Amino acid sequence: MTCEEAKSRMADYWGRSLAGEAEAAFSAHLASCESCRSEVSRVGALWQSLDLLPLEEPSGKVRDRFYEMLGAYRQGLASADAPVRRRWWTQPAWQRAAAAALLVAGLGLGYGLRGTSQPPAEVSQLREEVASMRQLVALSLLQQQSASERLKGVSWAYRAEPSDREVLEALVSAVNHDTNVNVRLAAVDALRRFASSPETRRAVVDALPGQTTPLVQVALIDLLVDFKERDAADVLRKLAADGQVNDGVRQQAQWALERLQ
Amino acid sequence: MRKFALWTFAVAWLAPAALPQDPQRVTVAFSDPARPKKLVVDMSFGSVSVHGYGGQEVIVETSNRAGIRAPGRREAEPPPGMHRIGPSTAPGLEITEENNTVRISSARSPFAQADVTIQVPVQTSVTVNAMRGNSISIDNINGEIEANNLNGQVTITNVSGSVVAHSMNGKILASLNSVTPEKPMSFSTMNGDIDVTLPASIKANVRLKTDRGDMFTDFDIKTDSAAQPPQVEDNRKKGGRYRARFDRTTIGTINGGGPEIQFTTFNGNILIRKK
Numbered sequence: 001m002t003c004e005e006a007k008s009r010m011a012d013y014w015g016r017s018l019a020g021e022a023e024a025a026f027s028a029h030l031a032s033c034e035s036c037r038s039e040v041s042r043v044g045a046l047w048q049s050l051d052l053l054p055l056e057e058p059s060g061k062v063r064d065r066f067y068e069m070l071g072a073y074r075q076g077l078a079s080a081d082a083p084v085r086r087r088w089w090t091q092p093a094w095q096r097a098a099a100a101a102l103l104v105a106g107l108g109l110g111y112g113l114r115g116t117s118q119p120p121a122e123v124s125q126l127r128e129e130v131a132s133m134r135q136l137v138a139l140s141l142l143q144q145q146s147a148s149e150r151l152k153g154v155s156w157a158y159r160a161e162p163s164d165r166e167v168l169e170a171l172v173s174a175v176n177h178d179t180n181v182n183v184r185l186a187a188v189d190a191l192r193r194f195a196s197s198p199e200t201r202r203a204v205v206d207a208l209p210g211q212t213t214p215l216v217q218v219a220l221i222d223l224l225v226d227f228k229e230r231d232a233a234d235v236l237r238k239l240a241a242d243g244q245v246n247d248g249v250r251q252q253a254q255w256a257l258e259r260l261q
Numbered sequence: 262m263r264k265f266a267l268w269t270f271a272v273a274w275l276a277p278a279a280l281p282q283d284p285q286r287v288t289v290a291f292s293d294p295a296r297p298k299k300l301v302v303d304m305s306f307g308s309v310s311v312h313g314y315g316g317q318e319v320i321v322e323t324s325n326r327a328g329i330r331a332p333g334r335r336e337a338e339p340p341p342g343m344h345r346i347g348p349s350t351a352p353g354l355e356i357t358e359e360n361n362t363v364r365i366s367s368a369r370s371p372f373a374q375a376d377v378t379i380q381v382p383v384q385t386s387v388t389v390n391a392m393r394g395n396s397i398s399i400d401n402i403n404g405e406i407e408a409n410n411l412n413g414q415v416t417i418t419n420v421s422g423s424v425v426a427h428s429m430n431g432k433i434l435a436s437l438n439s440v441t442p443e444k445p446m447s448f449s450t451m452n453g454d455i456d457v458t459l460p461a462s463i464k465a466n467v468r469l470k471t472d473r474g475d476m477f478t479d480f481d482i483k484t485d486s487a488a489q490p491p492q493v494e495d496n497r498k499k500g501g502r503y504r505a506r507f508d509r510t511t512i513g514t515i516n517g518g519g520p521e522i523q524f525t526t527f528n529g530n531i532l533i534r535k536k
Contacts, residue, residue, distance in 0.1 A: 147407050147425040151445040155521050181427040182447035185525055214451045248527055
């Protein structure tokens, strides 16, 4: 046993609660260790003198005060109990029955809702989110500096809903204002997807006079023929008669006029 | 804080009559050669050629070719006993560098004329717009390439990255060693062939359209008719007619498909070659 361990046992030793092997080991340590032995005898003397102090005896008044207090407590308990009348729903039996009824009702409700309205609502919400994500991607890519990125935006526009007006507007704006011919061409092609909307047809007719690049003019004329847009006749006639316009474009406009008659 | 630098050079043209072919040379450094670099060229007249080289700066050389004239202007004969001082229309070329983009333009005069040869680091994105240029040629570049020409051929050789090219009245010739994945490309011309060489391993969706030409390839292009169903209108129930239309654009896939490559020509053939 070390001095540390011996010190932790000293209190037990003085209280006389050490026994058996522990006591033997403690005694053996004391026999071998001078400092522990002197501590045990010094503090042990104090313990023994504490034992000699007389025990304090409670006086008779303490007893009287105690019974007085107990009496007052019992009285208070009785007066607090009296007005409380138990309502029927506070009865444990009723509470148990109500809990069971609620549980059954909850299970029934959950079963009823399962597989009906909830999942389709989620799916349509998800579909909406995907559509708006595609719209965002298409719109942001169409604003990029690099022509290749804007082409990517046009190919995302193919994945948008054909009813998406913002994507339609972005494509029309690309047809009218994009600085790169190839982006304008791709945007004209993508407008085909929005054919069902009269706005698209109007926008294509309006875009034609503003174009100066023959290839884009030809693509717009082809689109008008595909749309069977009779309102385009005026614009096409002007184009076919304009000496400044590329010969191929004028021929294409003439052909389109005949097709649309 | 973004580092900001602006360099402006106006190349005034006072070539002595004795040396009319003397090229003018300007070297411009990029603000930060470690960041993506870009070159933008806008020319009214003259040809533009851009070459990638081993250096880190942009070297611009212009030579005023005798004979390039603004349309409709004839050169006057020198009076007896006199000789020409030099080309009368100075190109008024302007070169700027800002935000790692070098811009070269002749926009200072609508009649400016010059042939420009530009050397740039190989890793540079290049945009060239030529109005009445004879030709645009771009060679040995790795980056995004955009070329627009009004009246002349566009020749793009030995490049990597992506190409978007258009010519109104010229041929488009492009050859790519490798392509940036997921980048769409587009080649178009009103009057001319489109002749494009692509790496054999390229994955792409192709959209091909020629109004008055033919299309050829040595790639295995899968044209999937299921991918382009006819547009059907059925108005018979309303007393109308039934109509099914097939799009005139041919859509196909190379090596299983990938980003879109568009080929559009009105009067010309489309040739897609395997490298």
